[in-house]
Amino acid sequence: MNMTTVATDREQSKAGKRPVSRTKIQSGLREAHWWPRRSHLVWILGLFLAVYAGSLFSPPLLDDADATHANASRHMAETGDFVTLRVNGIRYLEKAPLPYWVVAAGFKVFGYDTFAVHLPLALSVLALALLAYRWGMLAWGDRAALYAASAVLTSVGVFLFTRVFIPEVLLSLFMVGTLYCVLRGLELRKKAWIYAAWTMLAFAVLTKGLVAIVFVGAALLAYGLFTGDLRRWRELRLLTGGLLFLAFAAPWHILAGLRNTGGAQGHGFFWFYFVNEHWLRFLGKRMPHDYNKLPGWLYWSLHLVWLFPWSLLWPAVAIAAWRERSTRRDFAWRTSVLLGSFTSIVLIFFAMSTNQEYYTYPVYMPLALLTMAGVVIAERRFALDTKVRRWFIAGHVVLTVVGAGVALALAGGLWQSRKLPYVSDIGEMLAHRGVGDYTLSMSHFFDLTGPSFAALRLPATLAMIAFAAGPGISWWLRKKGEHKASTLTMALTSAIFLIAAHIALVRFGPMLSSQKIEARYEELMDSGAFAKDSELMLYGDQSYGSSIPFYAGETVPLVEGRSTSMWFGSTFPDAPKIFWTKQELEDVWGIGRRKVLFVPLEKRDEVDALLGKRQVVLMEVSGKALVTDRPLGEPAR
Incomplete structure (x- = not known):
């Protein structure tokens, strides 16, 4: 059944129709059940389990972002400090905390493994699919709802960018959820939905930062101007809703600022997080410069890949939607305007800003929903058009x-x-x-x-x-x-x-992942092949082997690793002394406590030139190596 709302009283009066009461509008919106039909639910859960269940257990956490972010959550779980993120003992102030809070809680329940890290990501995808189903049901009917949920669960980009622990899927859920709550609140004239929207927006800010306010606010402004609903701004409860938003979002920001002062050039959290990570990142002047920007043609064309295979139907969808365009200002029309505005703003913003492939993840669900609504229209017109x-x-x-x-x-x-x-x-x-x-x-x-x-x-x-x-x-x-x-x-x-x-x-x-190398280190320690006071180290930036400190559960010194995400935190006076120069390593190599060095593939030649034949290889995996400064069993000198 196609569940759309009726026109406003004023519009119906102009059309010569009897206005529909608010009660009638509300009861009409409630006709669509929250839960999918049984057959639909079986299909959705089956797709979800088939595609996403495996990622809960394998592979082990990957180097770079996956294990880096897991390391921040592990520090939270072990220390109880839920304000200041730390990676390998160093302040990590560039990220908002909510995803790390969730995973830290998972560590407490499930232990320090892949399952605890990837469970929130998988459940967020399922929640996005169910939100797409619900929204599609209200706007276009059960077939569009089923298609939309299926598209969310089977699009390449949604799958690809939940293989690692990054906040984009959680951000998508909260931002799109905010838009949904606002639209329902305006349609039903219920303030509970509006307050739910403010809460979701606060969670989005705690997930990724102020960019959530920019995207949601700009989308709602564009929607209001286009539909004429801007005059209803008082229904958004800006004062009381804003206070609710601050009650959730402000405390962490204030505490993080108070607890993290005295970094590089006297800067602390407030400058680094708000100026460096937001404004300067947009301008391409963020420090350190450890990021890139996709060429314009690649940035736009890759969205054909991220929404594959459904992107192949876009021409037919566009033609069918244009043929059946309507001036009726019903729920489907308002949904299209709101999600279209949101998608356009996000895509244009990151086309101008520095970007990574996954930055536009928040538009995948809206695009999937709009696409599959168009597919339903195209199917209806297939025989005659x-x-x-x-x-x-x-x-x-x-x-x-x-x-x-x-x-x-x-x-x-x-x-x-x-x-x-x-x-x-x-x-x-x-x-x-x-x-x-x-x-x-x-x-x-x-x-x-x-x-x-x-x-x-x-x-x-x-x-x-x-x-x-x-x-x-x-x-x-x-x-x-x-x-x-x-x-x-x-x-x-x-x-x-x-x-x-x-x-x-x-x-x-x-x-x-370097989990196997870390496991070999643990095995040698447990077998007594070398003393318990041996020092595990990592050569190069911590991202090359971030799974090493995570699985080791300890702070690992970095040789020539004071770079990228480690740089700003290292400038605080209380930062642990974990950064070595290669000259310092060469001076103590083979002297005193045994040194065990992880060498990534990218640094093998550099380490070979530095240490030559003075290194004993303990293990090699995919070009990465675990080396030590003396044969096994040889005592300290």
Whole structure:
């Protein structure tokens, strides 16, 4: 049933109709149940578990952002300091705290492992899917709701950027939730929804910072100007709602500012967080300069990938939506205006600002919802509208051709590697071409070689089957007019591909995580191969091996590592003395307590030139090494 709200009393009066009472409006909005229909719920939960359950347990936490952020949460759980984030003992003041609070609580319940870190990410995706279902049901009906939830769970970008512990999915949930609550509050004229919106906005600020206010505020302003609802600004409860917002959002900011003063050039939290991390980051002048900006053509075109496979239907969706455009100011129309404004503002903002691929994650759910609402319209017009039908089929043709190409490439790789032995350490087999200097999320896939492909037989086979059969079946069903089956087949095809992608990520685990190296260190310590007072160290920036201090559960000295996220925290006078120069390392190498040094692939040549034959290799994984300064069993000198 298509659940849309009625026009306002004034608009209905102009149309010569009897105004509908507020009670009628409210009862109409309540007709859509919060929970999906049973069959829909089974489908949604099935997709979620199939695609996201595996990430709760594997692979181990990855180096760089994943383990870095987990380290901050581990410090919170161990010390009880929920105000000042610290990584490897050093202040980490660039992030808002809410995601770290959640994971720290998970550590207390589940222990220090992947499950505790990735459970909040997975549950946030499920919540986004259910919000898409609810919103889609109210605006466009149950089919659009089912499609929207399916698109959220099977879009490439939603999946890819929840493989690591970053706050974007939680930010998306709170920002889109804020917009939903505002729209419901205005439609139902219930202040409880408005206060819920202020609360959600406070959580969004505690998740990512002031950018949440910018995006939500600008979207609501644009919506109000376009719809004429700006005159209803008093219904947003700016005073009491603002006080509620401050009650949630202000205390942490105030405490963090008071407890973190006296950094570089006298700066503390307030300057670093509000000026450096917000304003200077936008301008591209943030210190330190450890980030990049995607070229414009790549920034925009990558959204075809992040919303794949549903982005292939955008031309048909746009034409169908334009053909059925309406001047009725119902709930569907207001939803389209609000989410369209929000999406446009976020995309334009990050096109001008410094950016990473995942910064626009908050628009994925709105785009999925608007896309699938358009798909429902296109399906309704499919039999009678030649242009819509032509572009709909064109999308399926492109998907089928792409699928066939991928399936053939995978089949070729499987054939070439059919007689090669399985190698557990795929990193040793990669070409290491340095595509995009590995700043792109999928750069390492360009390094695949024949021998490395042998480690990916299972995921390659799954992906090959999915792409060889799924797109063609979906196309065939579409031509027969079996639209629901066709669209859900696309979702199932994408789900199988994402399952294969996760298995591939697990196979890349030894290369992307240093957990095995840390486990070897623990094993040698426990076996008595070297003394308990041996000193574990990491060469280079902590991001190269951030899983080492996390799994070790201790502060690890960094050699030539006073850089990137470690820089500002290191300037505080009470920062622990964990930063060494390479000259200091060379001077004590082989003297006093045993030194055990983790060396990332990127620094192997530099360490070889520094230490030469004075290093004893304890373990090598994917080009990374664990070395020590004397043979096992040799006493201190």
